[in-house]
Amino acid sequence: MKFKGRIRKKIAFKEEQKEILDQRGYLESIISSITDSLIVVNPDATLRSVNKATLDLLGYREDELIGQPVKNIFLQEEESILHKYFQKIIDAGVRYNIGLTLLTKQGKAIPVNFSGALMQQDGKIIGIVGVARDIRQITAIISDLEKKEAELEERSKTLTRMQRAMLHIMDDLDIAKKEMHKVNKELQTLDGLRSDFVSTVSHELRTPLTTMKEFASIILDEIPGKLTKEQKEYMDIISGNIDRLARLINNLLDISKIESGRVELKRALVDIPNLANSVISIIKPEAQGKHIEFKTLFPVAALNLYADPDKVVQVFTNLIGNAIKFTEENGEITVEIKDTEQEAICSIADTGIGIAPENLDKIFGKFQQFGREPGGGAKGTGLGLAISKELVEMHNGRIWAESKPGKGSKFIFTLPKHNKEYILHETVEKRIGGAKKENKEVSIFIIRLDDYLEFEEKLEKDGAQKVFLPILASVEDVMRNEDFLTLSSKNEIIVLAQLNKQEASDIRARLKRIIKEHTFEIDAQLEKGFSYGYATYPDDADNAKDLLERAYKSCVQEREARLKKTIMIVDDQPELRNLLKKILYSSGYSNFREAGDGNEALEKINTAIPDLLILDLKMPRMSGYEVIGMLKENAQTKDIPVLIMSGYAVEVGKLEEYVKKKAIPVVAKPFNIEQLKKLVNYLL
Amino acid sequence: MPVRRILVVDDEVQLVKAIQIRFKQADYEVLVAYNGLEGLEKARKEKPDLIILDLILPGMDGYQVCRLLKYDDKYHDIPIIMLTAMAQHEDREWGENVGADYYMTKPFEHQVLLMIS
Numbered sequence: 196m197k198f199k200g201r202i203r204k205k206i207a208f209k210e211e212q213k214e215i216l217d218q219r220g221y222l223e224s225i226i227s228s229i230t231d232s233l234i235v236v237n238p239d240a241t242l243r244s245v246n247k248a249t250l251d252l253l254g255y256r257e258d259e260l261i262g263q264p265v266k267n268i269f270l271q272e273e274e275s276i277l278h279k280y281f282q283k284i285i286d287a288g289v290r291y292n293i294g295l296t297l298l299t300k301q302g303k304a305i306p307v308n309f310s311g312a313l314m315q316q317d318g319k320i321i322g323i324v325g326v327a328r329d330i331r332q333i334t335a336i337i338s339d340l341e342k343k344e345a346e347l348e349e350r351s352k353t354l355t356r357m358q359r360a361m362l363h364i365m366d367d368l369d370i371a372k373k374e375m376h377k378v379n380k381e382l383q384t385l386d387g388l389r390s391d392f393v394s395t396v397s398h399e400l401r402t403p404l405t406t407m408k409e410f411a412s413i414i415l416d417e418i419p420g421k422l423t424k425e426q427k428e429y430m431d432i433i434s435g436n437i438d439r440l441a442r443l444i445n446n447l448l449d450i451s452k453i454e455s456g457r458v459e460l461k462r463a464l465v466d467i468p469n470l471a472n473s474v475i476s477i478i479k480p481e482a483q484g485k486h487i488e489f490k491t492l493f494p495v496a497a498l499n500l501y502a503d504p505d506k507v508v509q510v511f512t513n514l515i516g517n518a519i520k521f522t523e524e525n526g527e528i529t530v531e532i533k534d535t536e537q538e539a540i541c542s543i544a545d546t547g548i549g550i551a552p553e554n555l556d557k558i559f560g561k562f563q564q565f566g567r568e569p570g571g572g573a574k575g576t577g578l579g580l581a582i583s584k585e586l587v588e589m590h591n592g593r594i595w596a597e598s599k600p601g602k603g604s605k606f607i608f609t610l611p612k613h614n615k616e617y618i619l620h621e622t623v624e625k626r627i628g629g630a631k632k633e634n635k636e637v638s639i640f641i642i643r644l645d646d647y648l649e650f651e652e653k654l655e656k657d658g659a660q661k662v663f664l665p666i667l668a669s670v671e672d673v674m675r676n677e678d679f680l681t682l683s684s685k686n687e688i689i690v691l692a693q694l695n696k697q698e699a700s701d702i703r704a705r706l707k708r709i710i711k712e713h714t715f716e717i718d719a720q721l722e723k724g725f726s727y728g729y730a731t732y733p734d735d736a737d738n739a740k741d742l743l744e745r746a747y748k749s750c751v752q753e754r755e756a757r758l759k760k761t762i763m764i765v766d767d768q769p770e771l772r773n774l775l776k777k778i779l780y781s782s783g784y785s786n787f788r789e790a791g792d793g794n795e796a797l798e799k800i801n802t803a804i805p806d807l808l809i810l811d812l813k814m815p816r817m818s819g820y821e822v823i824g825m826l827k828e829n830a831q832t833k834d835i836p837v838l839i840m841s842g843y844a845v846e847v848g849k850l851e852e853y854v855k856k857k858a859i860p861v862v863a864k865p866f867n868i869e870q871l872k873k874l875v876n877y878l879l
Numbered sequence: 880m881p882v883r884r885i886l887v888v889d890d891e892v893q894l895v896k897a898i899q900i901r902f903k904q905a906d907y908e909v910l911v912a913y914n915g916l917e918g919l920e921k922a923r924k925e926k927p928d929l930i931i932l933d934l935i936l937p938g939m940d941g942y943q944v945c946r947l948l949k950y951d952d953k954y955h956d957i958p959i960i961m962l963t964a965m966a967q968h969e970d971r972e973w974g975e976n977v978g979a980d981y982y983m984t985k986p987f988e989h990q991v992l993l994m995i996s
Contacts, residue, residue, distance in 0.1 A: 401964035409897030
């Protein structure tokens with residue numbers, strides 16, 4: 196069957212052909228689909244074939260490129276690079292990437308990443324196949340990055356410049372600060388010198404003055420011998436001038452102190468009419484000679500407000516003294532004090548020569564004298580009113596004068612009624628201000644009698660005062676070496692001192708102990724009524740309001756803390772334990788724990804340490820002594836305060852000894868309730 | 880009338896003389912000292928009925944003398960009048976703190992001095 200064989204061969208052949216065509220179609224579709232440009236270069240450097248991507252990219256038709264030199268589709272300048280590259284591929288067979296630039300038909304340059312490889316068939320080099328990847332996007336990104344990098348560098352340079360400028364400024368600031376410190380120190384030294392000057396001068400001036408005055412008065416009293424009329428007259432003149440000199444020095448000192456801010460108000464609750472009266476009674480004799488009558492118009496009720504009594508007296512003295520000076524014979528001086536809700540209005544009116552309207556303001560200036568009479572008669576220093584004005588204004592009051600020349604003058608000043616809070620606030624603020632300037636710390640202590648009303652009834656009238664006075668004295672004793680200030684009202688003492696937190700804590704502990712010892716004498720309950728608080732600037736707060744708040748808050752806590760103290764009662768008799776509980780409950784304690792014998796007590800103590808242990812000595816199994824012994828051996832328990840109840844007779848005197856020697860106190864059974872309470876309060 | 884003795888301690892010799900004249904008039908026997916230490920010694924030795932003490936003294940100052948005398952039970956009861964040209968408020972308080980019984984500033988009214996005595 197030759198014919199069948201030939202047809203089969205033909206069919207097989209056709210099938211083979213089809214397969215080959217399919218394969219080829221497949222390969223062609225790959226090549227035409229890839230997006231990178233693919234070129235094949237002949238050994239003579241002409242283009243053998245290019246893929247569709249290349250034609251699309253460069254904008255050529257296939258027939259325009261095939262057979263053309265490959266350098267035509269590249270940038271002219273790159274011809275030699277291209278040549279070298281191909282040569283390298285041919286020589287060394289290397290395959291690597293190179294950056295080149297394709298040229299479109301329009302002449303547009305397209306940067307590409309080109310990689311070429313050798314094509315060989317049957318050992319012969321038939322060409323080079325290369326892939327060119329468009330890297331415009333990447334290039335754009337790269338150049339963008341480069342731009343940004345350059346920008347950053349610019350900015351960084353600017354920042355560095357600014358930094359350097361800042362450092363210069365800071366250096367300058369430092370220098371300025373140092374200068375300021377220097378100036379500050381100089382000012383302080385000057386101020387110190389001034390105040391030293393003032394006090395030294397005052398001392399130096401006053402000493403010879405005193406001697407002169409003494410001898411003048413000795414002569415005038417005719418002790419060394421009788422005087423002629425003339426001699427007496429002349430000695431009077433000398434004596435009068437000595438007094439005048441003394442007054443001048445005092446006034447100068449005053450105004451110097453006020454101006455250098457070294458005068459501080461020491462406010463206390465004072466009755467203004469009282470002060471006025473005291474001045475009038477001292478000054479009256481001076482008016483005697485002129486037959487001047489005094490009238491007073493004071494409110495019926497007491498007028499109490501917070502002011503500095505010495506300063507107010509000084510103002511009254513000055514104004515009333517002036518009134519006497521400028522009023523002639525048989526004149527009248529009226530001192531009136533009016534009580535309004537906001538303030539006390541005090542006026543001194545005279546029937547003297549009066550003041551011209553244009554001078555009404557000027558008289559309060561320094562060294563102003565008006566209506567100066569030639570000849571005898573007390574002359575002023577011209578400083579009195581200026582000083583009075585300063586003193587009144589320190590109290591936040593006003594002072595002015597009204598007058599009808601020839602009819603008389605009226606000098607009026609007001610003293611605002613600040614409440615205690617305001618005064619406290621003002622004082623604390625001043626202290627903080629001072630501390631801020633000197634970079635120091637200020638601490639406030641508050642010692643309060645919380646149950647004040649309760650005690651007011653129990654103690655006699657002024658009894659509360661009796662309690663506070665010795666406490667104040669102890670405070671001043673404890674604080675002796677510090678720069679401090681106390682403000683007291685009827686139920687609390689506030690101490691302001693230049694102390695830091697640690698010192699404040701120590702002082703507080705000392706104050707507590709001392710006050711306990713004081714009140715121990717008076718009343719057991721009394722001690723319980725006290726609470727102690729403190730706060731420090733700048734640690735706890737940086738302004739007066741907050742500092743006070745903190746201090747008061749810590750006061751309250753103290754009280755509550757005390758009431759939370761646990762008392763452990765150890766006694767084998769339950770009735771006795773209950774009795775003790777009742778008694779202590781009435782003192783305000785409510786945290787009790789009990790034990791019926793030594794062992795139980797020790798067990799319970801080991802779980803929680805009580806603040807006080809009340810211990811019966813005689814107990815079955817383990818005695819009180821043993822319990823104490825055990826406690827003392829353990830570091831944790833050796834400091835628990837202990838109160839012993841003993842059946843053995845113990846003299847009362849021993850209790851006082853305890854206070855002095857601080858041994859374990861013993862209370863005899865049957866015991867004195869008051870004593871017991873006192874001791875418990877003391878121990879806690 | 881029992882002779883009363885007073886001790887005046889002040890470094891101003893002339894002033895002391897003036898005070899002496901005054902008190903001698905009033906029938907006092909006047910002892911003097913011109914510095915703190917001397918004043919302290921005389922006070923202890925002679926136990927006067929009254930001491931007039933200046934603040935500023937050479938060596939030991941008036942405060943110290945006062946404090947030393949007041950803290951000693953033996954001399955605690957002798958009244959002390961502090962006399963000084965310094966009239967600061969603080970000085971007054973210090974005076975009270977060391978136990979002075981009275982505080983007067985110079986120049987003083989001699990009548991007041993005699994009255995207190």
